[in-house]
Structures are given as C-alpha cells and as structure tokens.
Amino acid sequence: MVEKKLKKIPQRKCISCGLKKDKNNLLRIVRNDCGISLDLSGKMNGRGAYICKDSKCINDAIKKNKLSNILKTDIPNSLLEEIKLYVLDG
C-alpha cells in the first residue's frame, strides 16, 4: 500500500471573522521596521495579521479598526486602498 501524503498547508486565523483557513486563502499584513505592508510573498519578517481574501471580511476589519488594534499601530490609508484593490482584483 502506498500512502499518499498531502502537503499540509499551514492554517491561520482571520482577524475579522475568526475562522481558520489555509494560509493561501488569506492576505497577510505585516508590521516591521519598515512600517506596514501587504505581504504577498508570505515570507516577510515582522508581526503579521491574516485576513480572508474576502471583501466582507476586509471591509469589516477596516470599519472596526481590527488591523490597527492587532498590529498596534495606525494603518495608512494607502495600505487600506491597496488591500481593497487586491481583493477587488482577486
């Protein structure tokens, strides 16, 4: 018998809806020495927050300031726009 091993995708929790999802299905926003950025590679150093690639989750998180609460800093409007655009496109 050959045992098929599926590659395990790490699970992360969305800061907005609280559901655990595959890392692939979440956006990562990172705070580090350079500031706050959208981490599309998933490999940036720093404190990260994950959020569903879902306009509802993202709008909710923005409305309730969840990103700034979790990352303990203000989120620049430019980054919020970037996040929104990413969701609209994707």
Ligand SMILES: [Zn+2]
């Ligand atoms: Zn979510």
